[in-house]
Amino acid sequence: MFSHLPQLFGFPPKSAQFLNMRKLWQRLLLAVLFSPATCVCAQQLPKGLDSLFYGKQGIHTRYPDLGLSIGVVRGPATAYYALGNTQPLQGVPLDSTTLFEIGSVTKTFTALLLAYEQEAGKLPKGAYLESLLPATVSLRPGLRHRVTLTAMASHQSGLPNLSNDRYIQALIDKDSVQPFHSVSRDYLFKILRETDSLQAPGTYHYNNFAFSLLGTLLAQRAGRSYGDLVQQRIAQPLGLRTTGLTYQTAHIAGRFTTKGEVRPAIVINAVAPAGGLKSNVVDLVRYVRAQLKPPAGLLGRAIIRTQQPVYHDSTITMGLAWEIRQLAGHRVYQKDGDTFGNSSLVRFDRDRQVGVIILANHQDAKAVAEAGDLVYQYLLLNQPL
Structure with missing residues (x-):
């Protein structure tokens, strides 16, 4: 050749x-x-990680059907690992290019779109929800000048959450397989019009509705679809070649519940800004590198803004979509995500310049969190990639 x-x-x-x-x-x-910094193929696990994944109490031993695609960043070095196949015991081997539904990791992209507008001076930091609403949507008195866009992007808005309230049950009754399929922009506006009070505003309550509404409104303001806006403002500038709302390649991970039940690709319509993106570890490594060393210019300033704490209580500190935790004495940024058939985790530590991405072909947040912890601790020990 x-x-x-x-x-x-x-x-x-x-x-x-x-x-x-x-x-x-x-x-x-x-x-x-085939250098560690550029290879996009799956590598064998290093000896230390191999024992953690394949030992008597290892991840693969306890979750034998689980397939994982892993991306690791430490300083200038990058490594990719993969375990299992696109489908348990069959399919083709997973690798760094396999596409997964990344679920709520999407929220970090939506929050970055907000930060982009704020850094551009188009939306003040304290801007209220009304600043993005069309004239046809009016808020009830209990919501006027009470919900900031920053609060929406940090789970403290007090809006309905579209997860464990009356709305989700109605959606499930309508379509138990794809409950979010019928959620349109008008449906989001309908919920907003019906809401007459906020539930514990200013305190942390995880909220899919707020992110769905925020991303929809930001896209409407830009005169684009949400997917197009992500491409223009984030994916293309950062070189994310396969990240988007549609599958850009045929190399797709299977989708399974924790019990191994096959799930179809998720269809979520206007809920996309809360959890609709697909990606792979190659793209997410690039995304993490931009988080570790933000590029110059407007996008870089927006990335830095998403990492600034805007909420804190005894259990959690939030940036814009990013959860901020103290691990091993260092500030660590993290976001996980679940769909009905995939799970994901993105974690990075700016002080140590390390990052971990875990993508799974099962909806199993527990297994993915365990894998993320193992890889992160391995990195802290400065073991070879």
């Missing part, structure tokens, strides 16, 4: 110079293609 390259430098075929040059090019290209 490399035989034509030395000819570009003027050596005749089969000459000594040609043969020596060909060998040199082969070595150089193999070194580049």
